[in-house]
Each structure stands twice: as C-alpha cells, then as structure tokens.
Amino acid sequence: MPLSPAALFLMEDSSDSSDSDMDELLDDDMEDTVVLVAVKELADRQKKVRGGSKVGRLCIPRNRKLGNDLLMRDYFAEVPTYPPHLFRRRYRMRRSLFNKIVRTCETNTRYFKRKRNAAGLLGFSAHQKISAVMRILAYGIPADYADEYLRIGEDTSMESVRRFCKVMIRMYGPVYLRAPNEQDTVRLMAQNEARGWPGMLGSIDCMHWTWKNCPKAYQGIYCGKSHDPTIILEAVASEDLWIWHCFFGLPGSLNDINVLHRSHLLARLASGDAPACNYTVNGHDYTMGYYLADGIYPEWSTFVKTIRNPLSRAESEFAKAQEAARKDIERAFGVLQARFAIVRGPSRFWDKETLKDIMTTCVILHNMIIEDERDLNLEFFFDNVGTRVKPARNPDQIEAFLETYRNIENAGSHKQLQEDLIQHHWMRHGGH
Structure with missing residues (x-):
C-alpha cells in the first residue's frame, strides 16, 4: 500500500538529517510516527469503502x-x-x-x-x-x-x-400554528361568551410524551414523577379542539409552572402585539383575555382557576362550570393522541429535534383535519392571516413591557376576575 506524502516526508526527513542532535531526537520516535501515520491512513481508507461494492451484500428487490x-x-x-x-x-x-x-x-x-x-x-x-x-x-x-x-x-x-x-x-x-389574530380573537370571545365565559381565549394544560430511547446521560433530566423519561407539550385549545398554542421540548422533570415561565404564550401580550380583549363582567371592565387552568398555575390575571373547596352554592356552581369548560384542552389532547398514536406511545427516536418536529407536525395535521371537516367560512377564518397591522407601541418599550408583566402577574386582578365570574355564573343560572 503506498504511503501518503506526509509519511514519505517524515521518512525522507529522517534519512536526510545529518545533525547529531536531530538523530538523537528522531531515531527513537520517527519509526513509531511513520507507522502510526500509515496505520491511520489505512483505517480511513477502509472506512470509505462503500458496502454496495462488496460481493454478497444483501439487496432486496422490492419491486x-x-x-x-x-x-x-x-x-x-x-x-x-x-x-x-x-x-x-x-x-x-x-x-x-x-x-x-x-x-x-x-x-x-x-x-x-x-x-x-x-x-x-x-x-x-x-x-x-x-x-x-x-x-x-x-x-x-x-x-x-x-x-x-x-x-x-x-x-x-x-x-x-x-x-x-x-x-x-x-x-x-x-x-396552522399561528396565535389568534383580531378575527380569531373576536370569534373566540363570542363563542366563549355564549358559553358563559366572557373574555376567555381557551384552556391551557401540559401533556407528557414518553421518550423510550432517551440517552442515559439525559435520563436524570427527563425523568419526572412517572420515573420514565418524558418531554412536555404545553398547549392551548378552544371548544372546537383547535390548538392555538404549542410549546414542546422541555424535560419531564419540570412542572407546568416551570414550562409556563419558559414558553412564549404571553410574549405577544407583554410586547403589546396581542389583539385587544375588552369585555365587562359584573360591572367591571377588563382589557386582557384569560385562559382556564388547573390548580397548579399561578394566580395571574390571565388565568382563571377552579375553587378547590367551595363554601357556597355560587362557588360550587362556578367550580362545576370551570372544570367542565376546562375539559376542552383534555379533549384536544385525547383526540390528538387518538389520531396519531405515535405521540401516545413511547417514542423510538433518539434525537430530540426529530421528536419536536414530529409533535409539531401532528399538531399541524390535527388543525388541518379540524379545518377540513367542519362547516366554516374559511374566508372569514383565514382572513388577513399574517397581515395584521401591529398597534403602536409605547416609546419607552422596556418600561411598557415591565408594566404589562406586572399587570399579568397581578394576584389582585386574578381574585377580582374570579369573584366577578362567580357572580356572573350564579346570576346566569338563576341564582338569587
């Protein structure tokens, strides 16, 4: 087998050197260096031989x-x-x-x-x-x-x-993965107001997807309470099971609050790009829409949670209505897993990027099927998608951003909205 120019150069250099100092340094090491270079090149050449040129390689004529x-x-x-x-x-x-x-x-x-x-x-x-x-x-x-x-x-x-x-x-x-624009927001608020939830934009929750082939080095991060490696999907769904928000990829050792702090759900609202949501409940005006959530979510003005231990008939009526309406997201997860069994069973892929693409594609196909199989005016539904004119922002963007986040995380607004909705549902169902 012929040697490479690098190996020949080392050999010529060792034979032509006449200095005694160089001889002392190279006599012992040069032979080993030449052998190592030659062996490495031979191994590289063997790796590059394609299997298709081997005699007897299995090739199935599949027709x-x-x-x-x-x-x-x-x-x-x-x-x-x-x-x-x-x-x-x-x-x-x-x-x-x-x-x-x-x-x-x-x-x-x-x-x-x-x-x-x-x-x-x-x-x-x-x-x-x-x-x-x-x-x-x-x-x-x-x-x-x-x-x-x-x-x-x-x-x-x-x-x-x-x-x-x-x-x-x-x-x-x-x-099919866009956030609600003005037309979508108006339609969602109208539909939910008819159900007794003025200002509601959807229901939020998280779903875990088991990662069967999670590398051993990552299992400590991705193993949660189920003791199996999982990856979390955070989603928001409406009554028609359309998924309006999809955030996937965080390890299963996190909980819903950790995922919320890392997702982009409230990014448009904080930056001032979200459509306006103006509504009135029990005589009080509100400017931010909300999502129905379970008990783990924080007491923010953008979430409405149930009452765990209702003490009155009005609170009991509200808790029953909230838990019933929040099933929208549970139904959406159930339909998504029933349609695409790959996200219900353990995943067999090794890399997380492929898993993220698969989950995102399943959500896109889920929304496409919903759009294809319902009687809906698609011109209204997809009118001006991506062409919405952004509202003018405050020149002091940082202060406006922080002020919006303070409003989002305002526990007092959360309590006030919850009390107003309790009275709204009590009066709606004939309470006195």
Missing part, C-alpha cells in the same frame, strides 16, 4: 413499481378498492386533504419527487413515501412495518418522516 401500483389502485384510483370511510380511518383525513399535502411536498422539495436512479429504475413515489409516514404517525408502528405492502425499507421510511415533518412545518406552520 417499487408494484408497491406504487397496488397503493394507487387500492386508495387513489377513480374507483378505489377501499371506500372513503376506510381511507379516512387509515390516513386520519379525507383523500382530498391528503392529495393536497402530497402536491405541496412534491412542489416544495426534491426528495418527494419521483426520480430514476443510476440504473434507470423509478424510485418511490410521493404517495408511497407519505403513506408510509402517515402509517407511522397514525399507528405508531416501527419504520419497517409498512415494507411488505408499500415495498419501502426502514431507512427510507425514517428519512421520509424527517423530511415530511420539515416540509409541513415550513409550509403550513405559519397558518
């Missing part, structure tokens, strides 16, 4: 075309083998929405375009790759489970999941 033809005939033909209700059950969405997602992936990334390899054979189609992704997300199955039907290997399925999540977040995230 990709057959897998694509079966898939198209079963689900995407003009008269498919399986009717629409079975497509809806297995893909978690209607065929029209799935085809829209496939077209978006094909248009915006080369990975999902069907290409020919060096041998001239057609590769996997976008329908094959995204069908494998949906089976993994919907059923939580291992990556090689769909190989027998879709003829797609484990590595390709895993890579398809990662690429699909990136495309969905980039293309649909700004719309």
Whole structure:
C-alpha cells in the first residue's frame, strides 16, 4: 500500500538529517510516527469503502413499481378498492386533504419527487413515501412495518418522516400554528361568551410524551414523577379542539409552572402585539383575555382557576362550570393522541429535534383535519392571516413591557376576575 506524502516526508526527513542532535531526537520516535501515520491512513481508507461494492451484500428487490401500483389502485384510483370511510380511518383525513399535502411536498422539495436512479429504475413515489409516514404517525408502528405492502425499507421510511415533518412545518406552520389574530380573537370571545365565559381565549394544560430511547446521560433530566423519561407539550385549545398554542421540548422533570415561565404564550401580550380583549363582567371592565387552568398555575390575571373547596352554592356552581369548560384542552389532547398514536406511545427516536418536529407536525395535521371537516367560512377564518397591522407601541418599550408583566402577574386582578365570574355564573343560572 503506498504511503501518503506526509509519511514519505517524515521518512525522507529522517534519512536526510545529518545533525547529531536531530538523530538523537528522531531515531527513537520517527519509526513509531511513520507507522502510526500509515496505520491511520489505512483505517480511513477502509472506512470509505462503500458496502454496495462488496460481493454478497444483501439487496432486496422490492419491486417499487408494484408497491406504487397496488397503493394507487387500492386508495387513489377513480374507483378505489377501499371506500372513503376506510381511507379516512387509515390516513386520519379525507383523500382530498391528503392529495393536497402530497402536491405541496412534491412542489416544495426534491426528495418527494419521483426520480430514476443510476440504473434507470423509478424510485418511490410521493404517495408511497407519505403513506408510509402517515402509517407511522397514525399507528405508531416501527419504520419497517409498512415494507411488505408499500415495498419501502426502514431507512427510507425514517428519512421520509424527517423530511415530511420539515416540509409541513415550513409550509403550513405559519397558518396552522399561528396565535389568534383580531378575527380569531373576536370569534373566540363570542363563542366563549355564549358559553358563559366572557373574555376567555381557551384552556391551557401540559401533556407528557414518553421518550423510550432517551440517552442515559439525559435520563436524570427527563425523568419526572412517572420515573420514565418524558418531554412536555404545553398547549392551548378552544371548544372546537383547535390548538392555538404549542410549546414542546422541555424535560419531564419540570412542572407546568416551570414550562409556563419558559414558553412564549404571553410574549405577544407583554410586547403589546396581542389583539385587544375588552369585555365587562359584573360591572367591571377588563382589557386582557384569560385562559382556564388547573390548580397548579399561578394566580395571574390571565388565568382563571377552579375553587378547590367551595363554601357556597355560587362557588360550587362556578367550580362545576370551570372544570367542565376546562375539559376542552383534555379533549384536544385525547383526540390528538387518538389520531396519531405515535405521540401516545413511547417514542423510538433518539434525537430530540426529530421528536419536536414530529409533535409539531401532528399538531399541524390535527388543525388541518379540524379545518377540513367542519362547516366554516374559511374566508372569514383565514382572513388577513399574517397581515395584521401591529398597534403602536409605547416609546419607552422596556418600561411598557415591565408594566404589562406586572399587570399579568397581578394576584389582585386574578381574585377580582374570579369573584366577578362567580357572580356572573350564579346570576346566569338563576341564582338569587
């Protein structure tokens, strides 16, 4: 095996040196240095040899075309083998929405375009790759489970999941993960006022996702009260189960208060960019919307909690109404886990970035399915998304920011709002 120029240089340098001092220094070490350089280069060359050139390497002739033809005939033909209700059950969405997602992936990334390899054979189609992704997300199955039907290997399925999540977040995230704009805020407040909650924007809570393949070095951080490594999702949902806020990635050893202090839920409100929420309860005017929360959340003016031990009929009526309305977020978590079993069972991925992309993609798909399957004027619902004119800010931005946060964390406002809502619900249900 020929040596590299570095090794030859060391050998020539050792043979041409005539100084006695250099001979004393290099005689003992030069041979070892030359040997080490040669061994390292040999090892590097062996690593670069690709497995495809080895005789006897296992290569499965999967017949990709057959897998694509079966898939198209079963689900995407003009008269498919399986009717629409079975497509809806297995893909978690209607065929029209799935085809829209496939077209978006094909248009915006080369990975999902069907290409020919060096041998001239057609590769996997976008329908094959995204069908494998949906089976993994919907059923939580291992990556090689769909190989027998879709003829797609484990590595390709895993890579398809990662690429699909990136495309969905980039293309649909700004719309389906947005915070409520003016139109959304008006609609949410009108819907919740009809339910007896004027000024309410949604319900907030956290959900834990078990991380089965959490590295041992991180398990002390991610193990919480369940003694299993988990990652936390903080979310806000409305009555129609739309998830308006999604914050994922903090370790399971934290509680809801720790997550709240790190999330961006109240960032727009503190910076002055949130839409105005003006409403009146029991004769008192308020300018900040609120979220229904459980007992662990702090007594801030943006949260309304239940009364653990009600002492009067009015407090009992309020506690019952608050606990019933706060089930919106619990129902949203239940539907999200039922639709996408991958976030219900233990995750098998090793890196947290992939888990974050998967959870975010499941929330996007959840909102897309809700929008696709309800009777709603989409022109009103998505009117002026991303084009809202920001209100003028106070020139002294730091002082305005701190003042807003003091108002958010005002326990007195929290108590006053709670008392007003207690009286509001008591009068609403005919109390005297």
